[in-house]
Amino acid sequence: MTLMRLQHGLADYIHGRSSAIAADLADPRGLAVYHHAYRATLRACLRDTYARTAKWLGDEAFDAAADVYVAANPSHSWTLDAYGADFPDHLGQARPDDPEAAELAWLEGAMRRAFSAADAAPLDHAALAAVDWERATLAFAPGVAVRRIAGDVPGIWHSLEVDRALAQLMLAAPLGLVVWRADLEPRFRSCDPREAGAIMALMAGATFASACAEAAAEGADPQQVGAWLGSWLADGLVCAVGPAAQGAH
Amino acid sequence: MTHATPTAAEQRFGLGMRVPHYSAYLDGSAPVDFVEVISENFMVDGGRPLHVLEQVRSHYPVALHGVSMSVGSADGLDPAYLSRLKALADRIEPMWVSDHLCWTGIGGHNSHDLLPVPYTNEALQTVSTNIQRAQDHLGRSLLIENPSSYVTFAHADMGEWEFMAEMARRTGCYLLLDVNNIFVSAANHGFDAIAYLDGIPADRVRQIHLAGHTPGRNGLLIDTHDQPVPEGVWALYAEAVRRVGPVATMIERDDDIPALEVLLAELDYARSIAQPMDRAA
Numbered sequence: 001m002t003l004m005r006l007q008h009g010l011a012d013y014i015h016g017r018s019s020a021i022a023a024d025l026a027d028p029r030g031l032a033v034y035h036h037a038y039r040a041t042l043r044a045c046l047r048d049t050y051a052r053t054a055k056w057l058g059d060e061a062f063d064a065a066a067d068v069y070v071a072a073n074p075s076h077s078w079t080l081d082a083y084g085a086d087f088p089d090h091l092g093q094a095r096p097d098d099p100e101a102a103e104l105a106w107l108e109g110a111m112r113r114a115f116s117a118a119d120a121a122p123l124d125h126a127a128l129a130a131v132d133w134e135r136a137t138l139a140f141a142p143g144v145a146v147r148r149i150a151g152d153v154p155g156i157w158h159s160l161e162v163d164r165a166l167a168q169l170m171l172a173a174p175l176g177l178v179v180w181r182a183d184l185e186p187r188f189r190s191c192d193p194r195e196a197g198a199i200m201a202l203m204a205g206a207t208f209a210s211a212c213a214e215a216a217a218e219g220a221d222p223q224q225v226g227a228w229l230g231s232w233l234a235d236g237l238v239c240a241v242g243p244a245a246q247g248a249h
Numbered sequence: 250m251t252h253a254t255p256t257a258a259e260q261r262f263g264l265g266m267r268v269p270h271y272s273a274y275l276d277g278s279a280p281v282d283f284v285e286v287i288s289e290n291f292m293v294d295g296g297r298p299l300h301v302l303e304q305v306r307s308h309y310p311v312a313l314h315g316v317s318m319s320v321g322s323a324d325g326l327d328p329a330y331l332s333r334l335k336a337l338a339d340r341i342e343p344m345w346v347s348d349h350l351c352w353t354g355i356g357g358h359n360s361h362d363l364l365p366v367p368y369t370n371e372a373l374q375t376v377s378t379n380i381q382r383a384q385d386h387l388g389r390s391l392l393i394e395n396p397s398s399y400v401t402f403a404h405a406d407m408g409e410w411e412f413m414a415e416m417a418r419r420t421g422c423y424l425l426l427d428v429n430n431i432f433v434s435a436a437n438h439g440f441d442a443i444a445y446l447d448g449i450p451a452d453r454v455r456q457i458h459l460a461g462h463t464p465g466r467n468g469l470l471i472d473t474h475d476q477p478v479p480e481g482v483w484a485l486y487a488e489a490v491r492r493v494g495p496v497a498t499m500i501e502r503d504d505d506i507p508a509l510e511v512l513l514a515e516l517d518y519a520r521s522i523a524q525p526m527d528r529a530a
């Protein structure tokens with residue numbers, strides 16, 4: 001038997017597809033060690049990335065969801081860094097009655113990606129004076145992520161840190177949630193959902209002027225949009241501004 | 250093609266850098282001769298991990314120890330992995346870059362485990378080709394570690410130590426001798442650990458790993474790295490040092506990690522075994 005066939009045989013066993021490899025082993029007792037280790041490694045990866053979600057759902061519910069995910073999603077990369085990137089979507093489908101759990105998992109995943117995202121060159125503030133804001137586009141720093149949320153994810157995050165129950169899981173009205181990295185630490189804050197919409201549009205390549213127009217159509221005044229821009233620049237969310245701004249998202 | 254060779258054989262005692270002890274390595278207060286890190290933990294785009302490693306590197310020599318090169322894979326090596334590793338090595342300037350005699354995936358699926366290679370002539374050719382390719386890409390000679398294993402294949406052309414020796418001869422790579430892995434595999438597969446040490450080319454060994462293990466089901470020992478180094482491994486370490494002379498020794502502890510002082514005391518015990526041998530040599 002060739003090396004290639006032996007390796008596919010052992011991989012088939014590990015992935016639960018076939019146990020035919022046992023016939024090619026001098027002693028198959030240890031096969032179960034590899035079979036178990038694969039699942040344990042991927043489950044541990046999900047538990048590590050989504051530790052707060054696991055605490056929120058409880059071990060039994062989280063592990064049940066994780067095991068279904070692992071069975072359906074083999075790892076295809078040498079690194080586990082991106083494994084489970086769509087686990088929040090899986091949670092959303094598997095637990096439709098717990099929409100806040102999927103949003104919490106999204107936040108954890110985004111924080112993890114921001115932690116080791118590429119370093120961005122610092123913004124050249126002096127160049128801002130010459131920007132043509134009618135035509136300007138913005139490049140956001142690697143690791144910046146944004147979405148709208150219906151659950152009180154910031155409240156849940158805090159409640160898990162202080163081990164305190166939360167009175168209300170869902171927000172009275174949707175909010176935005178933005179994630180970025182500053183001083184090597186991943187951070188998040190809730191925001192006006194129109195601000196989240198503006199960031200999403202800009203990350204998709206819209207000009208600043210068109211994002212402002214969209215925000216205005218949703219009721220945001222120009223001063224408000226200016227304040228958002230000021231905070232993006234001050235917090236390091238934006239790494240380049242100008243017609244030639246290269247997307248880093 | 251010529252490759253940068255690892256730093257010369259020299260008696261040094263180090264520890265693996267694990268999160269609970271980061272602060273002692275960041276400020277240079279941990280009394281170790283070198284630090285070993287898991288390469289893949291730092292093969293990231295940016296952020297804190299690389300800042301941490303560069304600061305630690307300013308205090309200590311660093312050994313890059315990988316778990317994902319997969320030199321035993323019939324699929325060959327992943328060029329993207331090699332490029333990431335080269336970028337890290339060029340940035341950190343390590344004592345050496347090491348990985349395992351194993352494969353981790355096939356057909357686009359990764360096991361994230363150190364899977365055993367059959368000790369056949371065909372596998373030897375594959376492993377040697379992959380190691381040479383990696384060394385050419387990295388521009389440096391590798392250290393390759395003997396694995397612990399839980400199965401053996403029905404067909405083999407040679408023993409593990411003969412495979413290691415011939416692999417080193419063909420590729421010019423150096424060896425990382427994991428004494429706990431020899432102990433575990435000898436117990437699991439019934440070979441003579443002393444014969445294994447006798448079969449290893451001593452002049453190719455640059456580093457020794459020490460660790461603990463745990464009895465598993467079916468009478469197998471499992472390489473868990475969650476225990477102190479046990480007496481049997483210390484005894485085998487003494488035999489190893491007697492044969493390979495003064496090389497770097499490092500203790501691996503990856504789970505149930507105790508206070509740094511506990512690991513430093515274990516490292517002192519390693520010194521107490523190795524240094525009399527060194528003087529006698």
